[in-house]
Amino acid sequence: xxxxxxxxxFQVLKTGQSMTLQCAQDMNHEYxxxxxxxxxxxxxxxxxxVGAGITDQGEVPNxxxxxxxxxxxxxxxLLSAAPSQTSVYFxxxxxxxxxxxxxxxxxxxxRLTVT
Amino acid sequence: xxxxxxxxxxxxxxxxxxxVLNCSFTDSAIYNLQWFRQDPGKGLTSxxxxxxxxxxxxxxxLNASLDKSSGRSTLYIAASQPGDSATxxxxxxxxxxxxxxxxxxxxxxxxxxKP
Numbered sequence: 001x002x003x004x005x006x007x008x009x010f011q012v013l014k015t016g017q018s019m020t021l022q023c024a025q026d027m028n029h030e031y032x033x034x035x036x037x038x039x040x041x042x043x044x045x046x047x048x049x050v051g052a053g054i055t056d057q058g059e060v061p062n063x064x065x066x067x068x069x070x071x072x073x074x075x076x077x078l079l080s081a082a083p084s085q086t087s088v089y090f091x092x093x094x095x096x097x098x099x100x101x102x103x104x105x106x107x108x109x110x111r112l113t114v115t
Numbered sequence: 116x117x118x119x120x121x122x123x124x125x126x127x128x129x130x131x132x133x134x135v136l137n138c139s140f141t142d143s144a145i146y147n148l149q150w151f152r153q154d155p156g157k158g159l160t161s162x163x164x165x166x167x168x169x170x171x172x173x174x175x176x177l178n179a180s181l182d183k184s185s186g187r188s189t190l191y192i193a194a195s196q197p198g199d200s201a202t203x204x205x206x207x208x209x210x211x212x213x214x215x216x217x218x219x220x221x222x223x224x225x226x227x228x229k230p
Contacts, residue, residue, distance in 0.1 A: 033217075040222075042222050043204075043206075043218070045217050090158060090159065092159075102146065103149065103161060104161065106158045106160075109157070
């Protein structure tokens with residue numbers, strides 16, 4: 001299994017541009033999430049999904065959209081990039097059931113800079 | 116509001132030393148607690164997951180304990196090695212968030228093991 005994969009690894013955007021961060025998992029996990037990691041702020045939840053067709057907001061959803069058309073994919077869209085969205089973005093997925101209930105697996109991250 | 120604190124923020128030890136990393140949380144109503152390792156510029160690697168009904172989990176040289184009533188968890192690393200150098204993050208999944216990806220993270224302890 002490849003686990004949780006994210007593309008791109010690095011991205012530079014100009015203010016106002018839009019883009020999509022890709023996330024995929026091959027573990028058949030129902031639950032997927034997006035976090036951002038900022039110095040001094042730790043990791044914060046942006047959006048999450050409990051299954052295909054179901055998404056909801058986390059702590060810091062403004063400026064981001066998500067959709068979940070398949071179990072495997074959970075893309076994060078930046079609608080109009082702002083310098084405040086400069087961060088490292090992590091996608092994560094969770095199993096359910098048994099001794100590993102809700103153990104979180106993280107992708108390698110996308111480092112985004114908005115100028 | 117659930118808050119997670121990790122002390123110390125940084126720790127430097129000589130190789131071979133046994134060490135303890137601390138994590139405290141303010142609300143004992145948690146589903147589980149997870150310890151992660153993060154290497155510089157990399158994603159989060161899950162080390163140990165402790166369900167709320169468990170007291171401890173072990174994996175190799177790592178042992179994590181959980182005391183829900185006091186709101187504390189410790190990560191014990193035996194016979195530390197330079198390869199253990201990384202940031203260690205503690206995260207709790209609040210009770211009632213079982214269907215979400217929501218984890219509340221501490222700020223992390225950055226460990227340096229000197230040869």
